[in-house]
Amino acid sequence: MIKLAIDLGSSVTKIFKIGSGIVLAEPSCVAVASGTGTVKAIGEEAKLLIGKTAEYTTIVFPVFEANIVDAEMAAVMLGYFLKKIGVSRSKAKKTEVLFSVPCGAEDELLQKYARLADACGLGGFRFVETPFLAALGQNISLNEADPVFVVDIGGGNTNIAAFSLDGIIVGIGLNIGGGNIDSHIIDHIAASFNLKIGLQTSEKLKCTVGSLYANDNESMVVNGRDITTGRPRAVAVSSSDIYPCVKAFADKVIQYMLLVVAKLPAEVSASVYRNGIFLSGGTARMIGLDDYISRAMQMDVNLADEPQMAVILGGGRAVGNDDILDAITIDC
Ligand SMILES: Nc1ncnc2c1ncn2[C@@H]1O[C@H](COP(=O)(O)OP(=O)(O)OP(=O)(O)O)[C@@H](O)[C@H]1O
Ligand SMILES: [Mg+2]
Missing domain, CATH: 3.90.640.10 (ATPase, substrate binding domain, subdomain 4)
Structure with a gap:
């Protein structure tokens, strides 16, 4: 059995393969000929074409603001990425995938993912909400008694959540990034x-x-x-x-962080305050964002060592650990 974690990000698709580590990180886009619908380039090669193509080539982002908006192109793109990492169509049915999905993902989105897995011929799949994976990717030890507060800011999606191994206490997935x-x-x-x-x-x-x-x-x-x-x-x-x-965006994220913090039960607040905020996602690489959030929230901010890879690294950790996996997988 091949075991993968896949983070189909709005900007960058990342794949972790058990035994190999991160095997792919490529832009989530496809260059398509407008008239015929023929696929001209995918991933890195397609991104190089953004803004430079003639009118008859369109650049499609199948995942927009963390939602699968073009199911057909999402399947073409993921199929190509799988092949690139050595998971051909025949190997796909022997492959189990953990998909990272936004905090509070609705059934409609999970069904789109299920159809995507089906279109790619995957043998099995499960879903985990992004905040759990962002935490695991930062080597935070999750348990039931000590809730943590995680903020992952990507390209089109921002997840803000306080949670323990028991589940999300208060969390939101916003379509901003x-x-x-x-x-x-x-x-x-x-x-x-x-x-x-x-x-x-x-x-x-x-x-x-x-x-x-x-x-x-x-x-x-x-x-x-x-x-x-x-x-x-x-x-x-x-x-x-x-x-x-840059400031307007940071202020917006902070507004939502304050909303989440305000809803926390007192004991959870105390624990969150003690542990500080764990910050990840590609946008967390923005210079000074950690300090800016720390000042606004009056809390310590721990910036992930590899902010953009935290979620996929966490996916990799989860895929290899059945106990953790069972605790955090979404029941469908
Ligand atoms: N040094 C940097 N400073 C600011 N932003 C950055 C930096 N490096 C990358 N980014 C931004 O990070 C974003 C991509 O981050 P990430 O890979 O975490 O998103 P994603 O997982 O693809 O999307 P999402 O989680 O929102 O669906 C892009 O908007 C990119 O411009
Ligand atoms: Mg992401």
Whole structure:
């Protein structure tokens, strides 16, 4: 039997294989010919095409804000990734998969995952809510008596939850993530520099100069199209230029964190306060986000060693441990 953990992220699909570790991390996108529907590229190769294709090629993100929005392309994409890691169609039926799903995932989404597993010919599958895996991936020892508070901020989904091995005490899965910062930056650069930039550029800008330290002043030259003249133009954009976009997003996440904290029973609050907040997800790599949250929440923040890989590493840990797996698997 092959055992896998799969995190079908809105931005990046990650796969862990027992015995090998993380075997795949590729953008969750597919390049499709608009007229014929022919698939031109998947994953890394498809992402390179974003914003650069002619009108007749469309880039599809089958998972948007943690929901499977294009079942057919999701199956094509996952089938390709499985093949790439050596799980061909014939091996798929001897493969068991743990899927990471958002906190509070509804039956409708689980059914979409079940159909996806079926379309890929998988032998078996189960679901675990993201916060459990984010915790396991940070080597937090879960038990019934000592609840923890986990925040995982991805590309299109943010999970905020207080839980123990017994289950989620208070938790939410929000359809916001780093992608919201990217689109806010595009609008902001258009308004302040009269320059239209693409999604790839805005993400790169965010990851390179984005910071939650108000005094940071790194800068990066970006190329785009002048909105008035239509001509190509380059400008230097600094951390302070995009600070409002980064801050607005962080403040929104903090608002929801406060909502969750306010609903916690007193004993759970005490435990959460003692343990601090465990922060993961690709967006947690944003410079200064840990300190910013710590100040706003007046709590310690523990940033994961590998924020973007915490969930899949936790998936890998869970797949190899039947006791943990039984405690955290969603009953369907
Ligand atoms: N250094 C960085 N600074 C800020 N953001 C970053 C950095 N590196 C990656 N990101 C962002 O992290 C996000 C992807 O994170 P992650 O892989 O955790 O998401 P995902 O699991 O694919 O999506 P989701 O969990 O939301 O469905 C992207 O928005 C990406 O731009
Ligand atoms: Mg994720």
